[in-house]
Amino acid sequence: MQVEESDLDWVLILAPYRRDGAYLEALLVEHGLPVQQALDAEAFVACITDSPGVVVVTHEALTPDVIEAVSVHLVAQAHWSELPIVVLLDRSVPHARIRSQLEKIWPGARQIYYQRPVAGLELISGIQSALAIRRRQKEVRDHIDKEVEFRLELNHRVKNILASVSSIFQMTRRGAHSVDELAEDFEGRLNALANVHSAVFQAGGDAVSLATVIDLTVLPYRTEGEGRLGVHGPDITITGEAGTTLALCLHELATNAIKYGAMSQVAGKVLLTWEVTSDTEPVFTMEWQESGGPPVSAPTRVGYGTRYIRSALATLFGEPPVMSYAAEGFRCTVSGPLQRISPDDRPERPIL
Incomplete structure (x- = not known):
């Protein structure tokens, strides 16, 4: 029977004498267990590298080559793994001596011994129990791997967040004229950063809805009615980095x-x-247009906000934004390839 190399949920049998191998294979298959029978020591050496879940071997088949192959496999297996080995012993052999020797030679194995003749139901129960333990080992291994990956990712994200907070604080401090102004500006920027991180977390991944990002960001400024700050555009999925x-x-x-x-x-x-427009490749364009305000003129000093917007958007889209200080109102427009901010380049539902 063919088995997958990565699958630990199968049984490798080495019982080459008489009809033991055929009987064991038929018994296990009858109870729904995947089986690979090695007809001799050479085949066993080749099969054990495919990582069986359980090994079943008769004591007379334990030649030096077989014992060495098991030893090599046990040394090579991962630290979490404990290979169950079922050894079938004849009544006439010295059980205690064989067990003592194998325990010294195979310290990385969970050894299970049965005296022949053994009842089929007893043997099946023992092998099924060993496979269940093996599956549990693999589940624990997978859980630990995911936990390690999660911690590494968390550490990376925390470092990035702290770096962003530090940068925002330093640039805010340089542009502040008083402690109150520093506190107010820094708090607002920190809240904007926190809102997007919350949205990314709630989305369950590294992507987030652009509509959600915009709603979270502009909601505090729409308290006097939505007519003062209108938003229109297709909802698309963007990366967490782009959202921030x-x-x-x-x-x-x-x-x-x-x-x-x-x-x-x-x-x-x-x-x-x-x-989002598309001639050959989708292009994303965003525009902030003000009207009805005081007379507009280009600033004599470039503050933190303007410097940040220019630098951040240029990095994000590959092109700096265009800022216009026309008399009718300030305008900021940025445009770039959609693929730079989103894995999905198709516009979805419009926001009205």
């Missing part, structure tokens, strides 16, 4: 609009739009 970058940029734009731009005036409005 866009959220922080939108936060800076909204903060600037409240302090100096359109939202500092009762009649001022902001329209945030985005679209």
Whole structure:
């Protein structure tokens, strides 16, 4: 019977004398157990490298080559693995001496001994129990591997978050004129970062809905009615990294609009739009357009927010954003290949 090399849930039999091998194979197959029978020592040496779940061997088949092959396999197996070996002993052989010798030679094995003749039901129960333990070993191994991978990923994410927080704080500090201003600006930026990380976590992976990112980011600025800050565009899935970058940029734009731009005036409005167009490859374009605010003019000093937006969006899309200080209102437009921010380049439902 053919078995998968990576599957530990099968039995390797070595019982080459008389009809023991055929009887054991028929018995195990009858009870639904996958079996590979080795007809001689050479075949056994080749089969054991395929990682059986349980080995069943008659004591007279334990030649030096077979014993050595098992020893080599036990040394090579992973630290979590404990190979069950069922040894069938004749009544006439010195049981205690054989067991003592094999326990010294095979310390990395779970050895199970039966005296022949052995009842079929007893043997099946023992092998099924050994396979169940083997499966449990593999489940524990998989759990540990996932746990290690999770911890490494968590460590990587925490380092990235701390680096982002440190960078935001340092740049905010350099642009602040008072402790209160520092605290207010830093808190707002930190909240924007936290909101997106929460959205990514709730999404259950490294991707997040652009609509969710935008809703979380602009919601605090829509308390006076949605008409003052409108959003329109197709919902797409973007990477967590892209979501964080866009959220922080939108936060800076909204903060600037409240302090100096359109939202500092009762009649001022902001329209945030985005679209995906495609001639050959999908292109993502996002625009922040202000209107109805105070007269606009280019700033004499470039602050943290502007520097961050330019640098972050240029890194994200490969092209810097275009910032226009036209009299009718400030405008910021960025465009780049959709594939840079999302594994899914198809627009989905529109946000109305």
